[in-house]
Amino acid sequence: MVIDKSSPSSEWIAALRKRFPVEAEIDRVLTRKMQRRAGPGYMPLPLEVLVKGVESLLRSELQDAFEISEAKWLSGGASKLQMAFKLSWNRPGVGREKTPMVLRMEPAESIVETSRLREFQLIKAFEGVVAVPPVFWCDADGRHLPYPALIYGFAEGVAKPSAATSGVSGLGTHLPTELRARLAPQFVGDLAKIHRFDFRNKDLSAFDVPSVGTTQCAEWGVNWWERVWEEDSDEDVPLMRLCAAWLRQNMPVLDRPVIVHADYRLGNFLFTEHDSRISAWLDWELGRIGDRHQDIAWTTSRAFGHIADDGKTFLTCGLLPETEFLEQYERASDFKVDARAVHWYKVYNDYMMVALLFGTGYRIAHGGKTHQDVLVTWLMGIGNMLLEEMRSLIEEAV
Amino acid sequence: MQMRPPLQIQSMIKAMVDVVLPALDPHNKLAQEQARLIVGMLGMMAQQMPLQYRFDCDESARLISFARELQQFARGGSETGAAVAALAEQTGNAKCGPEVSTSAPGEIERQVRELRRLTGAVVTAVFHDGEPAARVQVGKSVLDMSKAQLLRDRSWVLAQGWEPDPASVPPIEQLLASPTEPAVHR
Known part of the structure; x- marks a missing residue:
């Protein structure tokens, strides 16, 4: 049966909701998206x-x-x-x-x-x-x-040095060595603070808390992004099919629920240039109550870093070598980093990103749904590199 | 015929760079960013358009080979059986070898999309009701096929600058078989 994803039926929407249970608020926004899918595209707003x-x-x-x-x-x-x-x-x-x-x-x-x-x-x-x-x-x-x-x-600061060049969304930014040395400890320390934060007495009514000692957290996540892939994708990718199956077969057990920023990287914080202090963490929209390894895996993604001047060392988020990042994080947070969980979440993050770039990116640009379809289309180019990272990670694991 | 896309694209880039970009309000960051993206996208199109047909033919041949591997390995319950049967029918009808050189570009593109869809369905089915040995072999086939295809896909967009080590990705011209030659599968 061929599904018209640009004009989905209520039966198909209901079937996806049943097939992929997610947090209540996530279900609400995804359902709203599908119910409005057949509506008009984005019209320029004065x-x-x-x-x-x-x-x-x-x-x-x-x-x-x-x-x-x-x-x-x-x-x-x-x-x-x-x-x-x-x-x-x-x-x-x-x-x-x-x-x-x-x-x-x-x-x-x-x-x-x-x-x-x-x-x-x-x-x-x-x-x-x-x-x-x-x-x-x-x-x-x-x-x-x-x-x-x-x-x-309006938060004071810049996402990259005023004189630096970079790609869109802050990707591909290269920082001077001295600035890296000043930002890196704050970058690691803030992640530890976020993960150590006691969220239980805060108003986070739009979040569900996954059960400790189970795979529920991982399963909610896989359901979320597999649902998005089903809702939005056009051209299929066999590797995405394999990846979804691999993720479900290898889900990690949650040992401690923490706040996950979910987009913790260079380009998503501002810093003040006169004193090199981080002045604001931005883009919390994907945040959830979940597994700290999701953030660690995300931050260490190849997409957000680059090779250092020595031509061989990969710098996490262009700031510091991955081994140093992990050591400093463990010291600052007093949490252990489970390499297997990080590995799983690296695959998970790649799956999410490809679902967004190739699936949602295609769907919304095709429907003329945003104010920057040309940017969305441009960003699809990252998807191939992430698929290759995903492929290598699954190959390593098997 | 003089008015061909390479000239049209070159003229559009020049107009954007020489006239439109300097005229934009420097405070309108959204317009500034999008104008630059238009220039970048046009530059990519200029590189990709002459190779698009070869790219699609190369991928089509690769997918046909992959589809035959899946039919050989995929064993399991009714879902796997149905997915393999649908794939076998599509593979049997697919244009390959010398036939490809006489096919219209749109036809090859449709073939690629169908083969992607049906091979994807076999993968999903095998991991639902396939035999354990079939899962291992299908998994390996997907990883091998993806490795070869993704190298081409990454090379295709190399000019965007996302690769952390761009020197490790060969130019796309070196990776594509011509429409009349068999594709290099590994």
Whole structure:
């Protein structure tokens, strides 16, 4: 039976939901995506429309008068629309001020379909733990804006040195040696803080907690991305079929649930150039309560690093050799790193990335669903390298 | 016929670089980024278009060989049996060898898509109800076939600059068989 994935039937959507059980909030956003799939593509939005949407949201949140000014588009990131603006308002505990802010809003369909509520809750939870931008308001269901969105404070800093060159999304950035030496300890230390964070007394109602001593965490993850592959993919990849089977046969048992950032890498933090301090961790949208090895595997991916000047040492995220990264992480977190679990999550992460790049990337660009289809199409080129990494990792394991 | 895609692409790149990019609002970061991506994408198209047909023919031959391996190894229950039967029918009808050189580009592309779909279905089926030995052999076949194909796929997009060690990836022209020659499978 040929499925029309660009106009999926309610029966097919229901069958996928049953076949691939995931966290409740993940199920909600994936189901919403499929129910809207046949709808219109992304239409260019004038800044004025977004400003009006923000005004509507703020009228529902603020008692005092406010004014929005200096709205402009931002680039950066492959998944969401971003508008910078300034808000003149009576800030609680501060008084009247003009605050630089960013609206982060979904397009009609995103290369990664996630929950703004989860992102909002995670950033809120980490205020004062690691550097995060102040997050103010969330329009989780798009009641005020054309699509779901959140508003956070404009964080000071840069994602790469002002003079450096890099590819899109901060990939391919090469940092000077001196800057690497200053950022690397913070980079490792912050990951340890995130994983040691006690999340149980925080408002993380949009997250489910997987059971310790079981493979439920891994299974939710595989279900999530295999569901996305089924929902979005066009041209099949036999290696993806083998990978899904391999992942299910080798799922690791969870020893301790932690907050997983899920996109912890160079390009996703800002630092201030005058003192080389990490000033904000960004892009929490894929975060979950899960297994620390997911982050460790992600951060050490080939896609996010490069070969050092000696021509042979691979630098994790372009910052430090992998062995040093792992040793420093174990010291900082007091958690052991299980090489088998890292190996499994490397395969898992590659599977997720290929599902997003080749599956979702194709589907949304084909449907004209985003404000940057050309970027989404460009990024598909990474998928082949990740498939080769996946292939090598499975071959090593068997 | 003078107006061919290589000239059209070259002219579009020049227009973007000489006229459009300098005229863009430097504060409109989204427009700046996308204009540069358009230039990059056009440059890739200029490299890829002359080789697209050879690339598809090469992949098609590789997939036919892979499909025959799967039919040889895949043994199991009803799901595996049905998937293998569908693949055998497609493989039997597939254009290969000298026939390929007379096939339209769209026909070869469709053949590649069908072979990908049906070989993928066999892999999934074997891991649902296949015999243990079949799983091992099918797994090995997928890994071997993917190794050869992915080297070509990575070379195809080498100009994008994603590879951490680009010198380890040969140029695509060296990896592709011509449409009338058998593809090198390993």
